[in-house]
Amino acid sequence: MIEVRELTKRFGGTVAVDELTFTVRPGRVTGFLGPNGAGKSTTMRTVLGLDRPTSGQALVGGRRYATLRRPIHEVGALLDANAVHGGRTAYHHLRCLARGNGIGPARVTAVLEQVGLAGAARKRVEEFSLGMKQRLGIANALLGDPGVLLFDEPVNGLDPEGIRWIRELMRALAAEGRTVLISSHLMSEMALTADVVVVIGRGRLIAETSVGELAGRFRRGVLVRSPQATALAEAMTAAGATVHTEPDGGLAVRELEPARIADLALELRIPVHELTPRSASLEEAYLQLTDDSVEYRTGAGVR
Numbered sequence: 323m324i325e326v327r328e329l330t331k332r333f334g335g336t337v338a339v340d341e342l343t344f345t346v347r348p349g350r351v352t353g354f355l356g357p358n359g360a361g362k363s364t365t366m367r368t369v370l371g372l373d374r375p376t377s378g379q380a381l382v383g384g385r386r387y388a389t390l391r392r393p394i395h396e397v398g399a400l401l402d403a404n405a406v407h408g409g410r411t412a413y414h415h416l417r418c419l420a421r422g423n424g425i426g427p428a429r430v431t432a433v434l435e436q437v438g439l440a441g442a443a444r445k446r447v448e449e450f451s452l453g454m455k456q457r458l459g460i461a462n463a464l465l466g467d468p469g470v471l472l473f474d475e476p477v478n479g480l481d482p483e484g485i486r487w488i489r490e491l492m493r494a495l496a497a498e499g500r501t502v503l504i505s506s507h508l509m510s511e512m513a514l515t516a517d518v519v520v521v522i523g524r525g526r527l528i529a530e531t532s533v534g535e536l537a538g539r540f541r542r543g544v545l546v547r548s549p550q551a552t553a554l555a556e557a558m559t560a561a562g563a564t565v566h567t568e569p570d571g572g573l574a575v576r577e578l579e580p581a582r583i584a585d586l587a588l589e590l591r592i593p594v595h596e597l598t599p600r601s602a603s604l605e606e607a608y609l610q611l612t613d614d615s616v617e618y619r620t621g622a623g624v625r
Contacts, residue, residue, distance in 0.1 A: 353516030408448030452479025
């Protein structure tokens with residue numbers, strides 16, 4: 323388990339993380355979301371003892387990372403896929419780490435196979451694509467068979483097959499009872515991968531909830547289908563709804579609850595074939611949640 327308790331980290335006059343509190347529990351994938359500059363990487367670095375907190379705590383299994391006796395066996399992490407000596411082969415990169423931590427060569431071979439790099443084990447890392455470096459970084463994280471895993475943007479540089487592989491790997495690791503924290507800007511992928519999400523902005527917690535609950539907070543109205551769509555649309559509009567007819571004939575209704583729509587249809591004896599509340603996608607919910615926290619906005623156009 324990872325526990326972040328009232329964590330604050332300042333760099334000079336800049337507050338990167340501001341009294342942040344959340345928990346990452348075992349047995350599920352936790353997505354760590356936020357705009358650029360929100361403090362995600364700083365938080366992960368603090369958990370791993372690479373940055374010292376200004377105040378508060380970041381604990382792994384109830385302890386600070388620096389106090390772990392065999393950290394590679396307890397915590398695995400991928401923060402920067404390029405942080406590797408390019409002149410070494412993938413095998414020797416992992417073998418050096420393994421030797422220093424009492425891990426045999428069989429484990430090195432096993433994790434290279436697990437991440438799909440068995441055929442490139444003797445290839446120098448400088449010849450690797452970014453996607454291959456990501457795979458090597460994941461192999462590094464898995465080397466000590468740890469129970470806690472942190473991944474910062476692990477799908478960068480991966481093709482669609484690689485992204486699907488990452489998704490399946492993350493879920494498999496969580497299913498084994500491990501604690502998995504993964505940051506990403508790909509909301510569509512997080513919607514498929516994460517069980518719960520922690521959303522931060524400007525270093526502060528915005529939300530800590532399940533993916534479904536978060537999307538459900540931001541409704542997109544109700545989809546209604548009826549053989550008397552025109553009459554029902556007129557009645558709902560008169561009741562204060564905003565109604566839009568979709569290309570397939572369905573009615574997209576806002577500002578009127580499903581129960582009220584059903585009551586209207588019953589009063590007018592209009593049959594209803596579908597009445598489906600629509601939740602926002604994770605991306606839509608995320609964009610609404612973080613709208614006030616975006617530090618760098620894209621302009622409307624370029625002159």
